[in-house]
Amino acid sequence: xxxxxxxxxxxxxxxxxxxxxxxxxxxxxxxxxxxxxxxxxxxxxxxxxxxxxxxxxxxxxxxxxxxxxxxxxxxxxxxxxxxxxxxxxxxxxxxxxxxxxxxxxxxxxxxxxxxxxxxxxxxxxxxxxxxxxxxxxxxxxxxxxxxxxxxxxxxxxxxxxxxxxxxxxxxxxxxxxxxxxxxxxxxxxxxxxxxxxxxxxxxx
Numbered sequence: 001x002x003x004x005x006x007x008x009x010x011x012x013x014x015x016x017x018x019x020x021x022x023x024x025x026x027x028x029x030x031x032x033x034x035x036x037x038x039x040x041x042x043x044x045x046x047x048x049x050x051x052x053x054x055x056x057x058x059x060x061x062x063x064x065x066x067x068x069x070x071x072x073x074x075x076x077x078x079x080x081x082x083x084x085x086x087x088x089x090x091x092x093x094x095x096x097x098x099x100x101x102x103x104x105x106x107x108x109x110x111x112x113x114x115x116x117x118x119x120x121x122x123x124x125x126x127x128x129x130x131x132x133x134x135x136x137x138x139x140x141x142x143x144x145x146x147x148x149x150x151x152x153x154x155x156x157x158x159x160x161x162x163x164x165x166x167x168x169x170x171x172x173x174x175x176x177x178x179x180x181x182x183x184x185x186x187x188x189x190x191x192x193x194x195x196x197x198x199x200x201x202x203x204x
Contacts, residue, residue, distance in 0.1 A: 005056040061112060077118060101133055170201065
């Protein structure tokens with residue numbers, strides 16, 4: 001499993017934390033860094049050899065710029081088409097979609113509309129944790145700046161097979177996932193998707 005923390009700046013302490021967390025487990029882990037230079041001589045071969053890739057949060061905008069500069073956008077699409085599981089949280093979730101909301105440009109949230117687009121939907125993260133997220137996501141979908149999509153409260157994940165969203169899962173009971181689309185009246189329509197509680201998750 002390869003972890004990518006471009007959005008968070010590739011801090012050495014984060015790499016050490018990842019390796020320490022998985023040391024006692026039967027999982028071979030690696031970290032792909034782009035700062036101060038790529039740490040892998042053949043990122044394509046390495047990523048294609050993984051079972052899964054996990055992308056951490058941070059600046060979605062910076063992540064996309066650097067991935068495109070280093071060709072990771074094309075490499076990761078090849079991985080996805082080859083069956084490597086692509087996953088992530090926050091910026092690491094928005095990046096696979098058409099776009100979403102981001103604080104990449106400052107504390108006032110703004111839309112991002114040029115993400116990788118492997119999934120033809122918009123993505124709203126931190127839905128219950130930051131008060132700007134839900135109303136902005138609704139407005140962007142209603143006005144057509146973003147396509148219809150899915151949003152998640154903190155602790156909830158979306159599971160896709162190909163480009164089909166098949167279920168939502170959660171590590172704690174209570175938070176939800178949501179389908180958001182533009183209704184016939186031109187307003188955003190939100191429908192809650194009840195997530196499946198993962199084994200070993202807490203009840204509240």
